Amino acid sequence: AELRHAAERLCRVVSDLKIPHPGLGERGIVTISIGASVAAPDESLAEALERADQLLYRAKQGGRNQVTT
Template sequence: MLRGCVQRCQAALRPSDVLGRLGGEEFGAMLPGADPGQIGTIAERLRAGVAEPPFELPDGAALEATVSVGAVVALPDEDADALLMRADRALYAAKHAGRNQVVLDGIDPAAFADTEPSGAPALPPFPALGER
Protein backbone atom coordinates (compact mmCIF):
# COMPACT_ATOMS: atom_id res chain seq x y z
CA MET A 1 0.00 0.00 0.00
CA LEU A 2 2.80 2.43 0.91
CA ARG A 3 4.52 1.72 -2.41
CA GLY A 4 1.27 2.38 -4.24
CA CYS A 5 0.90 5.73 -2.48
CA VAL A 6 4.48 6.63 -3.44
CA GLN A 7 3.83 5.72 -7.08
CA ARG A 8 0.74 7.91 -7.15
CA CYS A 9 2.62 10.80 -5.53
CA GLN A 10 5.48 10.50 -8.01
CA ALA A 11 2.98 10.55 -10.88
CA ALA A 12 1.66 13.91 -9.63
CA LEU A 13 5.12 15.52 -9.62
CA ARG A 14 7.03 17.17 -12.44
CA PRO A 15 10.22 15.47 -13.71
CA SER A 16 12.34 18.06 -11.85
CA ASP A 17 10.61 17.46 -8.48
CA VAL A 18 12.03 15.20 -5.78
CA LEU A 19 10.01 13.03 -3.38
CA GLY A 20 11.67 11.69 -0.24
CA ARG A 21 10.62 9.71 2.80
CA LEU A 22 11.06 11.65 6.03
CA GLY A 23 10.08 8.73 8.25
CA GLY A 24 7.23 6.32 8.80
CA GLU A 25 4.39 7.38 6.53
CA GLU A 26 5.62 10.97 6.18
CA PHE A 27 7.10 12.25 2.93
CA GLY A 28 8.45 15.54 1.67
CA ALA A 29 8.69 16.90 -1.84
CA MET A 30 10.93 19.62 -3.21
CA LEU A 31 9.50 21.50 -6.17
CA PRO A 32 12.41 23.56 -7.53
CA GLY A 33 11.38 26.67 -9.44
CA ALA A 34 7.67 26.20 -8.72
CA ASP A 35 5.64 29.34 -8.17
CA PRO A 36 2.93 29.45 -5.47
CA GLY A 37 0.18 28.53 -7.93
CA GLN A 38 2.12 25.50 -9.16
CA ILE A 39 2.80 24.41 -5.58
CA GLY A 40 -0.90 24.51 -4.76
CA THR A 41 -1.82 22.66 -7.93
CA ILE A 42 0.77 19.93 -7.40
CA ALA A 43 -0.18 19.57 -3.72
CA GLU A 44 -3.83 19.12 -4.68
CA ARG A 45 -2.88 16.60 -7.37
CA LEU A 46 -0.94 14.63 -4.73
CA ARG A 47 -3.94 14.64 -2.41
CA ALA A 48 -6.45 13.71 -5.10
CA GLY A 49 -4.19 11.12 -6.70
CA VAL A 50 -3.76 9.10 -3.53
CA ALA A 51 -7.47 9.24 -2.72
CA GLU A 52 -8.77 7.94 -6.05
CA PRO A 53 -9.27 5.19 -6.98
CA PRO A 54 -9.18 2.93 -3.92
CA PHE A 55 -6.24 0.55 -3.68
CA GLU A 56 -6.95 -3.06 -4.53
CA LEU A 57 -5.47 -5.52 -2.04
CA PRO A 58 -4.21 -9.00 -3.02
CA ASP A 59 -7.42 -10.57 -1.67
CA GLY A 60 -9.50 -8.32 -3.95
CA ALA A 61 -10.68 -5.99 -1.19
CA ALA A 62 -10.61 -2.24 -1.85
CA LEU A 63 -8.87 0.07 0.61
CA GLU A 64 -9.34 3.82 0.54
CA ALA A 65 -6.41 6.05 1.46
CA THR A 66 -6.06 9.79 1.94
CA VAL A 67 -3.19 12.17 2.56
CA SER A 68 -2.92 15.50 4.28
CA VAL A 69 -0.53 17.99 2.68
CA GLY A 70 1.25 20.95 4.24
CA ALA A 71 2.98 23.13 1.64
CA VAL A 72 5.29 26.13 2.03
CA VAL A 73 7.42 28.39 -0.14
CA ALA A 74 11.05 28.64 0.97
CA LEU A 75 11.92 32.10 2.22
CA PRO A 76 15.18 33.79 1.22
CA ASP A 77 18.00 32.64 3.53
CA GLU A 78 15.69 30.15 5.31
CA ASP A 79 17.50 27.06 6.55
CA ALA A 80 16.18 23.54 6.10
CA ASP A 81 15.14 23.17 9.75
CA ALA A 82 12.97 26.30 9.65
CA LEU A 83 11.45 25.27 6.33
CA LEU A 84 10.58 21.79 7.60
CA MET A 85 9.12 23.27 10.79
CA ARG A 86 6.77 25.49 8.77
CA ALA A 87 5.82 22.59 6.50
CA ASP A 88 5.14 20.41 9.54
CA ARG A 89 2.93 23.13 11.02
CA ALA A 90 0.98 23.33 7.76
CA LEU A 91 0.67 19.53 7.70
CA TYR A 92 -0.80 19.44 11.20
CA ALA A 93 -3.19 22.26 10.27
CA ALA A 94 -4.38 20.09 7.36
CA LYS A 95 -4.88 17.13 9.69
CA HIS A 96 -6.68 19.34 12.24
CA ALA A 97 -8.98 20.62 9.47
CA GLY A 98 -10.31 17.11 8.97
CA ARG A 99 -7.55 15.28 7.09
CA ASN A 100 -7.48 14.73 3.33
CA GLN A 101 -6.75 18.46 3.04
CA VAL A 102 -4.09 20.73 1.57
CA VAL A 103 -2.88 23.66 3.68
CA LEU A 104 -0.67 26.21 1.94
CA ASP A 105 1.27 28.11 4.59
CA GLY A 106 2.33 31.57 3.46
CA ILE A 107 0.95 31.08 -0.05
CA ASP A 108 -1.55 33.72 -1.16
CA PRO A 109 -4.70 32.01 -2.51
CA ALA A 110 -4.82 34.76 -5.16
CA ALA A 111 -1.84 32.99 -6.74
CA PHE A 112 -4.34 30.58 -8.26
CA ALA A 113 -5.11 32.44 -11.48
CA ASP A 114 -7.37 29.74 -12.91
CA THR A 115 -10.24 28.83 -10.66
CA GLU A 116 -13.30 26.73 -11.10
CA PRO A 117 -16.72 28.16 -10.18
CA SER A 118 -16.35 26.66 -6.69
CA GLY A 119 -13.27 28.82 -6.17
CA ALA A 120 -11.07 25.74 -6.08
CA PRO A 121 -7.96 25.74 -8.24
CA ALA A 122 -8.55 24.42 -11.74
CA LEU A 123 -6.40 21.30 -11.94
CA PRO A 124 -4.98 19.54 -14.95
CA PRO A 125 -6.06 15.91 -15.19
CA PHE A 126 -4.21 13.58 -12.86
CA PRO A 127 -1.82 11.47 -14.97
CA ALA A 128 -2.16 7.72 -15.02
CA LEU A 129 0.65 5.79 -13.39
CA GLY A 130 3.68 5.86 -15.63
CA GLU A 131 2.54 9.00 -17.50
CA ARG A 132 4.61 11.94 -16.39
Protein backbone atom coordinates in the same frame (compact mmCIF):
# COMPACT_ATOMS: atom_id res chain seq x y z
CA ALA B 1 -0.32 28.74 -6.86
CA GLU B 2 1.60 26.01 -8.71
CA LEU B 3 2.67 24.32 -5.48
CA ARG B 4 -0.89 24.24 -4.16
CA HIS B 5 -2.25 22.97 -7.49
CA ALA B 6 0.31 20.14 -7.65
CA ALA B 7 -0.36 19.14 -4.02
CA GLU B 8 -4.14 19.14 -4.53
CA ARG B 9 -3.73 16.99 -7.64
CA LEU B 10 -1.62 14.52 -5.66
CA CYS B 11 -4.33 14.31 -2.99
CA ARG B 12 -6.94 13.57 -5.68
CA VAL B 13 -4.77 10.92 -7.35
CA VAL B 14 -4.22 9.05 -4.07
CA SER B 15 -7.90 9.29 -3.12
CA ASP B 16 -9.00 8.11 -6.59
CA LEU B 17 -6.87 4.97 -6.18
CA LYS B 18 -9.38 3.88 -3.50
CA ILE B 19 -6.78 1.92 -1.55
CA PRO B 20 -8.58 0.22 1.36
CA HIS B 21 -7.55 1.45 4.80
CA PRO B 22 -7.78 -1.56 7.15
CA GLY B 23 -8.33 0.60 10.23
CA LEU B 24 -11.36 2.40 8.82
CA GLY B 25 -13.71 -0.44 7.94
CA GLU B 26 -15.38 -1.20 4.62
CA ARG B 27 -15.69 2.37 3.37
CA GLY B 28 -12.34 3.67 4.58
CA ILE B 29 -9.71 4.50 1.98
CA VAL B 30 -6.17 5.83 2.18
CA THR B 31 -5.89 9.60 1.70
CA ILE B 32 -3.08 12.08 2.24
CA SER B 33 -2.75 15.50 3.78
CA ILE B 34 -0.02 17.87 2.68
CA GLY B 35 1.56 20.86 4.38
CA ALA B 36 3.54 22.69 1.72
CA SER B 37 5.59 25.85 1.72
CA VAL B 38 8.41 27.46 -0.21
CA ALA B 39 11.58 28.29 1.71
CA ALA B 40 12.74 31.89 1.61
CA PRO B 41 16.32 32.44 0.40
CA ASP B 42 17.45 33.60 3.86
CA GLU B 43 15.64 30.83 5.73
CA SER B 44 17.32 27.76 7.22
CA LEU B 45 16.22 24.27 6.26
CA ALA B 46 15.11 23.68 9.85
CA GLU B 47 12.84 26.75 9.73
CA ALA B 48 11.32 25.71 6.41
CA LEU B 49 10.68 22.16 7.62
CA GLU B 50 9.15 23.43 10.87
CA ARG B 51 6.70 25.60 8.91
CA ALA B 52 5.79 22.69 6.59
CA ASP B 53 5.26 20.46 9.64
CA GLN B 54 2.92 23.04 11.20
CA LEU B 55 0.98 23.27 7.94
CA LEU B 56 0.68 19.48 7.78
CA TYR B 57 -0.67 19.41 11.34
CA ARG B 58 -3.22 22.08 10.36
CA ALA B 59 -4.30 20.00 7.36
CA LYS B 60 -4.83 16.95 9.55
CA GLN B 61 -6.76 18.97 12.13
CA GLY B 62 -8.93 20.43 9.36
CA GLY B 63 -10.34 17.06 8.40
CA ARG B 64 -7.51 15.34 6.54
CA ASN B 65 -7.27 14.68 2.80
CA GLN B 66 -6.39 18.29 2.11
CA VAL B 67 -3.61 20.75 1.42
CA THR B 68 -2.50 23.71 3.50
CA THR B 69 0.02 26.22 2.23
